[in-house]
Amino acid sequence: MSVLSSNSVFTSLLQNGPFTVTKEIKHNGHFSAQTRQWVKCLQQDPNNRTKYRALRGQLFEFLAVNNIEEIDELMVNSALRQQRSERAFHLLGNMFGLEGNLNEIKDRVDEYARTADEVIHSIKGKILAPFASYIESTNEIEVINNPVELLIIMFNGKYHQKARFEARRKIILMTLAGSIDQRERETEIKNKFSEFLSFLNGYVWSPNLTIGEYAPVFLHSKHNLDDYYCNEVNVVPPHKIKSIEPAPGEKLTLIKRRSFTVGKKKIPIYVSIRKKPQAAKVLKLLRKNEKNPGIAVDDELGLMGVLDSFSDIKTFQQHLTHSASKANSLMVLEDISDTLIDDSQYGGTATGSSDKTSMMKFFARLGGMRVEFIIHTNKTWLNYMFQHDVAHNEYEVKRMFDSGVIELLFPNDIFHLEHDKARDEMIKFFRKQV
Template identity: 50%
Template sequence: MSQPTNIFALLDQNGPFRVDDEPEGGRLFSPRSRRRLQELKKNGLVSKYRVIRNQIFELLGVRSFAGIQDLLDRPEQRPIVEKRAYMLLGNMFGLAGNEREVIARINSYSRIADGVINYLRARVLANYASYIEMTNEIDSTRSPVELLLILFDDRYHRKARFEAKRKLILMNLAGAIDQRERETEVEQKFLRFLGFLNDQVWSRQAKIGELEIVYLHSRHHPESFACQEVTVKRREELPSQPGPGEKITMIKRRCFPWRGREIPVYVSIRKKPPEAKVLKLLRKGEENPAVAVDDELGLMAVVDSPMEVKIFQQHLTASAGRAGSLMTLEDLSDTLNGEEYRSANPGSSARTAMYKFFARMGGMRVEFIVHTNESFLNYIYQRGVSHDEYEVKRIFDSGVARLLFPCDIYEIDIGEKKEALIRWFRSRIEEI
């Protein structure tokens, strides 16, 4: 990740906004302040510093760093400051409701911020969870005012103060995402999308939610672990134990009608959760969700053959027409025929095979990814392509791992653990 100049510059422990052993005191003519000013000028961040400083003063209702110290020394003032701060933040994010509802909504951003870190600890960085565990006091603090004051409180260790700052930044991103979702009515669109699928796309021969369980019995290349052969089987047709290089993958399929036939399809429908959207903003180095998050609604489908991929796309287009809307396909990418997958996203593999497009219909823009059984199994299992590896690579290659867990704070160079984590995920994939 290049030297950040936006909000992410505040997280960079190699930059002028780093958290030092002692909190910022605001003394204008101290050697430390002069060194910090030179760094700000060198990195083109003087204006950014002034904007952030003024925002902090406004939120806390003070005029100087001395006023912040006064708040630290007089905790009885904090309830008044907090009440005003919640009102200011609520208006900034366009929150409606009474005071209690606004406070609850802003506090929910705290849970999302914690969820981002907890997801990484439990999933991608699970092997190093003990190294990057959050300080208890920061984990339990929801108030933006309390988190801000911790930044300037010398009683707190540097790690705690860094985590308070990180949590505030993640909360700000969560608030921007929430505002965007309310403006674009994502929740309502997701329900409409589900209704469209049930009313127009899926077979009327089955009840809503009725699924058929089948198994993909596959054989994989000993070196690349790419799928070489796959057969759809029922439970009673499976071998008692898969052999070397074999995998058994359960999928639950529904059907869609096509010219008198019922074509089976495995479907995974998602509305990207706010924690995933925050991580996407971080990976792209972008503060604006409207720019960075273009896949809020998505569907992944798996069919038996490349021909059925095209049939499914045609069926979707016809279904949209029956629902009274034209469907247009945008950003279409078809790499099922062996062409390289071109993506600017860090960590993505050129060998990824899929049929991907965005469908604009009924006031929605939905991401569709359609696989054959073979490409779906490669998406799960193939070396260098599997989604587990991609999750690791994109967190590291984008610089997010080092940004959220800097070496000088956590006493581990998390950026050096990428290959070890990939090997661990590979062993789980190939040995289970």
């Protein structure tokens, strides 16, 4: 189900739906032509009627008002606004299971607001970097973290349409950030990430290595000039790099590799270990059209490994299983997909993914954790970095646009961003960087 569909769980943010942020606010005219037309539109979809009643009830309860007109008093009465804000923080604290006094709850809600801002900053800094001036946030909204203040702005005609939309958007993103934080506290993800790193350092990597030790090497690769598909790759030690002058279609890529030991053989591996940041989790909820992080975010812990050959990959899998046993845990591999051997089609179902992508992907359940592993050879990793239609930067652009998230967060009538044109230009932009 598309995030832009009439059944989207983010209906309240859709600019082409019943909750459109209009240029002017006219909530006082109960029987105006505009109000009658809006009611007529709302009545056409029973689902939207139900959503409207639910949202209105939540809004009134949160602000402790009985109707929209009472919000006008909150706009001008700062003492009353302060009182309602303190009440609202306690309500949020109970909803998200936050412990502590009022100031501690405020601090946590401030974190949710910073995550909401970071969602927009992350898009502006990468996916839409050349269009940053189009999507820059309104200063007045960015500095406000109080959800009551943001809700009141949504009904304040003194604020521009863009500012009112951004206030609504920030509230929704803050709510998603709160749900993610609650989920992380319930699953103790921070502790599990620390335990995962301890498992790798204690049982997986070569015992003679110090923690964080790596050996730098260069990948000397040759690519097709039309799509930058990697045809050949060789590992070059740093002391030999001066003798290589890359020709057109050739690249030198630095990687820093750890190693693991099987018997007397030491096998090098480039590793990227990550705990998915809060802003990335919020974006994943949006892409999946889902508000429950327990359903949508299944890859909180992840490891990407790059090895020299497929035989090394098989050895690494066996080594992981044996290492888990030494750590007194069975390791079970789940949801395995493998397109490394014969370049068979990936068959990924994620929006924006390419069937040209070659990788091994699986989840490993061990030690009370479920960790996503993505494994590459040197060749498939270089394709993952540089090949047209496969490169991760392109994939990020496609999944953000094709899922409807960019249009949801930056509707054209407010931000004047032509989405199809921007999508194509960003793909060209990342290809030029290669």
